[in-house]
Amino acid sequence: MQPENAHQARVLTSLRRNGPQAAVELAAQLSLSRSKIGQELARLEEMGFVERAGKAESRGGRRSGLVQLSGRLRFVGVDIGATSLDVGVIDGRLDIVAQTSEVIDIEAGPEPILCRAVEMIGKLRAAGHLPTLDGIGVGVPGPVSFRDGFTVSPPIMPGWDRFPVREHIMQQFECPVLVDNDVNLMAVGEMYSGLAQSVADFLFVKIGTGIGCGIVTGHRVLRGSNGSAGDVGHIALHDTGPVCRCGRTGCLEACFSGAALSRDATALARGGESPGLRELLAGRDVLTAEDVGVAMRAGDPQALGLVRDGGRRLGRVLSGLVNFCNPAMIVVGGGVSKLGHVLLAEVRSELYRRSTPLATSNLPIVLSELGDNAGILGAAAMISDHVLGVPPES
Numbered sequence: 001m002q003p004e005n006a007h008q009a010r011v012l013t014s015l016r017r018n019g020p021q022a023a024v025e026l027a028a029q030l031s032l033s034r035s036k037i038g039q040e041l042a043r044l045e046e047m048g049f050v051e052r053a054g055k056a057e058s059r060g061g062r063r064s065g066l067v068q069l070s071g072r073l074r075f076v077g078v079d080i081g082a083t084s085l086d087v088g089v090i091d092g093r094l095d096i097v098a099q100t101s102e103v104i105d106i107e108a109g110p111e112p113i114l115c116r117a118v119e120m121i122g123k124l125r126a127a128g129h130l131p132t133l134d135g136i137g138v139g140v141p142g143p144v145s146f147r148d149g150f151t152v153s154p155p156i157m158p159g160w161d162r163f164p165v166r167e168h169i170m171q172q173f174e175c176p177v178l179v180d181n182d183v184n185l186m187a188v189g190e191m192y193s194g195l196a197q198s199v200a201d202f203l204f205v206k207i208g209t210g211i212g213c214g215i216v217t218g219h220r221v222l223r224g225s226n227g228s229a230g231d232v233g234h235i236a237l238h239d240t241g242p243v244c245r246c247g248r249t250g251c252l253e254a255c256f257s258g259a260a261l262s263r264d265a266t267a268l269a270r271g272g273e274s275p276g277l278r279e280l281l282a283g284r285d286v287l288t289a290e291d292v293g294v295a296m297r298a299g300d301p302q303a304l305g306l307v308r309d310g311g312r313r314l315g316r317v318l319s320g321l322v323n324f325c326n327p328a329m330i331v332v333g334g335g336v337s338k339l340g341h342v343l344l345a346e347v348r349s350e351l352y353r354r355s356t357p358l359a360t361s362n363l364p365i366v367l368s369e370l371g372d373n374a375g376i377l378g379a380a381a382m383i384s385d386h387v388l389g390v391p392p393e394s
């Protein structure tokens with residue numbers, strides 16, 4: 001079910017942004033007559049989008065009835081990562097009401113993973129968290145053809161190329177479904193619920209196994225003509241250097257990413273150059289980016305060096321992006337961002353050094369506060385916008 005006309009969409013947009021309101025306020029705000037707004041509200045109530053919400057505070061005259069988004073509206077966000085599957089339920093105001101998470105391996109292929117996602121949604125429904133299911137947003141860790149609802153040539157996802165993710169989920173649940181790249185959706189999560197709520201133009205940089213960037217301009221995600229905008233992990237830093245999983249050499253994420261940190265830390269531990277990392281490797285095959293953080297915090301100079309080098313490389317690429325599109329904020333998220341302020345300090349100093357003063361004056365570079373929730377929030381917010389007919393803020 002979707003709103004029947006532009007007036008209804010504007011009513012729903014206003015109720016989502018501003019909370020419960022009286023019909024007279026909505027009429028004034030949207031320049032509609034009282035009888036027209038009454039008619040549209042009655043239809044929206046019949047369709048299950050809005051409900052009565054008690055009386056407004058008396059201002060001396062008659063107290064008027066408030067309306068609000070239905071407390072039964074529910075949108076599901078599915079965030080498929082390389083190693084984790086997160087499913088969350090949000091209400092009409094974009095607050096999380098329930099969530100669940102599992103460990104996966106994206107290389108298992110689309111069918112078993114989407115099957116797990118469907119089961120997780122089923123469990124949330126069985127637990128009473130989905131009185132209605134009004135739409136599902138899905139994020140996948142690769143380039144997505146947004147129009148077609150499938151992934152296109154994803155480098156780390158064998159079997160996912162052109163797999164009809166949207167159709168598959170729609171067959172299980174009769175509701176609208178949209179699919180987008182996970183980093184784009186994390187950016188949407190930051191735009192609605194995170195630190196970027198106050199700005200129209202920002203970059204969201206995810207540092208996980210790889211590196212990606214969500215580009216938001218004028219409150220809209222820039223997807224590019226084939227859905228691969230923001231694939232900054234494959235910007236070349238060097239002509240030579242480590243071979244990237246994309247097959248080229250010298251890419252940012254071949255030099256710095258969760259995978260690169262794991263590779264470099266493991267080599268340092270094996271070579272005996274870092275006693276701290278060597279100790280952590282005992283009895284294991286490889287170290288992780290998390291281990292690098294542990295060794296760094298324990299004062300290991302080699303681990304600290306890896307993080308600082310990585311921060312400088314990321315800062316260098318970001319300086320190009322800042323010079324190019326002049327964002328008002330950069331939000332850094334993803335598992336590797338847990339390396340925290342040491343990483344951020346290095347990114348900042350390199351970025352400020354290499355960007356034009358006008359582009360960096362008043363440019364906050366901050367760590368995401370949404371953590372693992374950014375993906376599910378963004379996925380659910382995307383489908384909520386679609387179902388309620390919410391246009392981007394202008």
Ligand SMILES: [Zn+2]
Pocket residue numbers: 233234244245246247248251254
């Ligand atoms: Zn590459």
